[in-house]
Amino acid sequence: MKSYLKDQQEHMLNMLEQLVNIDSGSYDKAGVDKVGAFMKQLYQQIDFEVEEVKQEEAGNHLIIRKKNVDPTNQTILILTHMDTVFEKGTAKERPFHINGNRAYGPGVIDMKASLVSVYYAMKALLEHKKAAVEQVEILLTSDEEIGSPTSRALIEKHAQNKKFALVMEPARKNGAIVSARRxxxxxxxxxxxxxxxxxxxxxxxxxxxxxxxxxxxxxxxxxxxxxxxxxxxxxxxxxxxxxxxxxxxxxxxxxxxxxxxxxxxxxxxxxxxxxxxxxxxxxxxxxxxxxxPPMEKTEQTEKLLRIIKRVGDELDIFIKDTETGGGSDASFTSALGIPTVDGLGPIGGRAHRESEYLELESFVPRTTLLAYVIDELA
Missing domain, CATH: 3.30.70.360 (Alpha-Beta Plaits)
Structure with a gap:
């Protein structure tokens, strides 16, 4: 899988460029739904089923899983969101571009790079005939940036009976993943x-x-x-x-x-x-x-962290964890007692600002880490 994903870097960047250049602010239903339609088509092409949860004002949420799989057997929940904080027209004003070792554009790190990472992690698992792909359920929500008013109940419903929750907010600037949030x-x-x-x-x-x-x-x-x-x-x-x-x-x-x-x-x-x-x-x-609610670092979280760090060591990716004050949907799964780790997306910084960026060198390695963690957890 490591070699496969390395060979996919150009395709991953092309997909990221298309996503970043779609305005999808939380209050822009048409824009968020355009991202949703883009993602739905891609997942259907690799034999996943995509269920749309319609919303009147917010964008529609997507529930994604491998076709012909019993949902009650799925143990891993992956949380991502399609919305950004940027107003309509921002993508046209400053579209996706690469400068040196960084990619820039509205929502590039929070969290359109993660949408790409999850998709290519699934492709890698499929390519190598890993049964783990059948244990994954993915939620693409539309309103995380405004507090998840319509998606919280959906997240809590689909978190039931899951053994693990992996949340794809970006890694911290130093590469740390998030084990606790206030x-x-x-x-x-x-x-x-x-x-x-x-x-x-x-x-x-x-x-x-x-x-x-x-x-x-x-x-x-x-x-x-x-x-x-x-x-x-x-x-x-x-x-x-x-x-x-x-x-x-x-x-x-x-x-x-x-x-x-x-x-x-x-x-x-x-x-x-x-x-x-x-x-x-x-x-x-x-x-x-x-x-x-707070995302508290529990004994079960510690066990999940040890697995992720061990997988990181095997891939020569040093993983440390940290606490942060910002909120995310990880709080909802953690409050239900499900072992949850956040910040599993690629590395970047300056989220919600004009200078928001993705560290290009982290894109493939963090996608690879995700694929191997899913395989290990399954």
């Missing part, structure tokens, strides 16, 4: 006060902005750097004019944490903060919740 919560805080002229009758006003300021300070007190708990108030709005006591103010809050136990504690702390106001006459309302 969980995430998003909240919107709204404060209602009473307007008044700040010069003529300020005593009649009840400042929503003042109350919001108190709440922000209290929320930041939840942060515990050593325990991996971080609260960030990223956006605030309020008031109507500089000489008016504000009657309305809002804040949007991002919360990160390492364990599910911490998540429950954070929810209790937020509820306690919102139970009272510091500025008499103001009211507060908070909406939101924990939307991604």
């Amino acid at each position: 969980g995430k919560g998003l909240y919107k805080l709204e404060v209602i006060g009473k307007a008044a002229h700040s010069g003529i009758e300020p005593e009649k006003g009840r400042s929503a902005i003042e109350e919001l300021a108190y709440k922000i300070i209290q929320l930041y007190d939840i942060t515990d750097e050593e325990e991996g708990i971080h609260v960030n108030v990223g956006l605030i709005e309020g008031g109507t004019s500089v000489n008016t006591v504000s009657d309305h103010a809002t804040a949007q809050i991002d919360v990160r944490f390492r364990t599910q136990e911490q998540a429950e504690e954070i929810k209790e702390q937020i509820a306690a903060i919102m139970a009272n106001t510091e500025v008499d006459g103001t009211k507060v309302k908070i909406e939101g919740d924990i939307n991604r």
Whole structure:
């Protein structure tokens, strides 16, 4: 398989170029579905069946498996996503191109290179008549970049009874794969006060902005750097004019944490903060919740990591693992108790930015690693 995939590099790059040059931002249903149609055709050509899970607003999700295989016997779930963070028209403005040892373009590393890697890993397994291909189920989802609102239930459904979950987010810039991710919560805080002229009758006003300021300070007190708990108030709005006591103010809050136990504690702390106001006459309302559980490094994860590292050693690919604060769909499978490893895609960096890139030298080796890991796990 190693030699076979090395010979496929040019074809892999051609496929990657076609994918990168299709706009597929999370809110661009037509673009995501175009990527889906492209992938569906390719998988059908190698005798895989592709089921489309239709969506009204988001792109359609794809469920992919070898034809004529009993789904209950499939033990390995591979998670990928087709959407990017880039607006429609970005691919035309800065299409796929190669400069030196790197390939560039919108979504090139997050995660269109991984779509190619998974497809060619399947081709390699088929070419060498590996029965492992029959144990793989692949999900191509359409909304990971916006929190997986329509795909989470699908992921959790198909994760049931799986022995392993392999998530194809890109490897870290140093080549590390991801064994733990922090969980995430998003909240919107709204404060209602009473307007008044700040010069003529300020005593009649009840400042929503003042109350919001108190709440922000209290929320930041939840942060515990050593325990991996971080609260960030990223956006605030309020008031109507500089000489008016504000009657309305809002804040949007991002919360990160390492364990599910911490998540429950954070929810209790937020509820306690919102139970009272510091500025008499103001009211507060908070909406939101924990939307991604943490991906915790468990004993079962450690066992899976040892297998991947051993396979890497056999291929002369040194593998180390790390924790990261960013979210991914790995959190959903991990929370179900399924051994999960993320960051199994090729190496790259600057995801979500104009300078996003793929390290070309990692493309074939990481695809090879994936194929051999699947064979070993099966």
